[in-house]
Amino acid sequence: MQDHARRIRLRRMIYQVIRKTKTPLRLSDIIDKLATLFRNDKYLVETLLPELVSSEWESIFGSNLVKNTYTALRYMVLREFTTGIRRRMLEMGGWVLERLLGSGDGGYRGASIGCECGGTARFVGYREKAIRTALGGMKVWRAYYHCSVCGRGRIPQDERWDVVGTKFSPGGRRLMNRMGGKESFREGREDLQEVAGIEVGTKAVERMAEAVGEAIRGVEEERGERIWSGKVGPCCAPAAEKIVYIAVDGTGVPVVGRETEGHPGKGEDGRVRPRG
DSSP states (O other), rough: OOOHHHHHHHHHHHHHHHHSSSSOOOOOHHHHHHHHHHHHHHHHHHHOOOOGGGGGHHHHHHHHHHHHHHHHHHHHHHHHHHHHHHHHHHHHHHHHHHHHHTTOOTOOOOSSEEEETSSEEEEEEEEEEEEEEETTTEEEEEEEEEEHHHHHHHOOOHHTTOOOOOOOOOOHHHHHHHHHHHOOOHHHHHHIIHHHHHOHHHHHHHHHHHHHHHHHHHHHHHHHEEEEEEEOOOOOOOOOOSSSOOOOOOOOOOGGGGGGOOOOOOTTTOOOOOOO
16 A cells, blocks of 8 residues: 555544544544554554564564554654644645735736737736645636737736746745756655645646756856856956866766667666666
């Protein structure tokens, strides 16, 4: 049974324990009642806590199954309650933010506004948009303008919130980029859900990381061209130094399979081993 399925099963058991008890329960009371269920049914241990019956666990923590079960349940119950409270607080924050964002005029700037092409974009109506933020998903209405000269639309509110052409808020994109840039896209998606409660697809993390990578590469290329052309110089006179160190670092970068096509690898067969 996968970890996610085990957690859902445990949550169900916690709910049943609380529901059957008429009086308020402490965390220790819930753990005690769950420990009794596990002690009376070894199948629960093998299904939800398979690590306890492994030889590696016994070599490290001993063979006292009752004590080990109680220790594991104490950790798991505390994890479920803390993540549950955090999830509810994020939902509450998202509810407040959604109403704050929707309390204004939706970016309405009159019957018409200027367009980048030099024409005039006229107000058409309000359009709904779903946005994924660090506090969860929400829907907002924004004023939509259309230019008859170039045929393009403009939404001032999207420009103000920096969500033009994307459904992810700046904070959400920042989290996706950090996760996607440090590990595989699948692991980044899983960590986003575990750490921040943001549920996105693996492809969404991949596209976001690649888009930011392209933007960074463009900035670096422009900076390099300016340096080599002699248009960039020191902002002030450098101090006289007797020794100057130059460091070059080479490392492997996790990539997906299609990025290795046409590139020689270091293995004996000459193939590149993707790590994405």
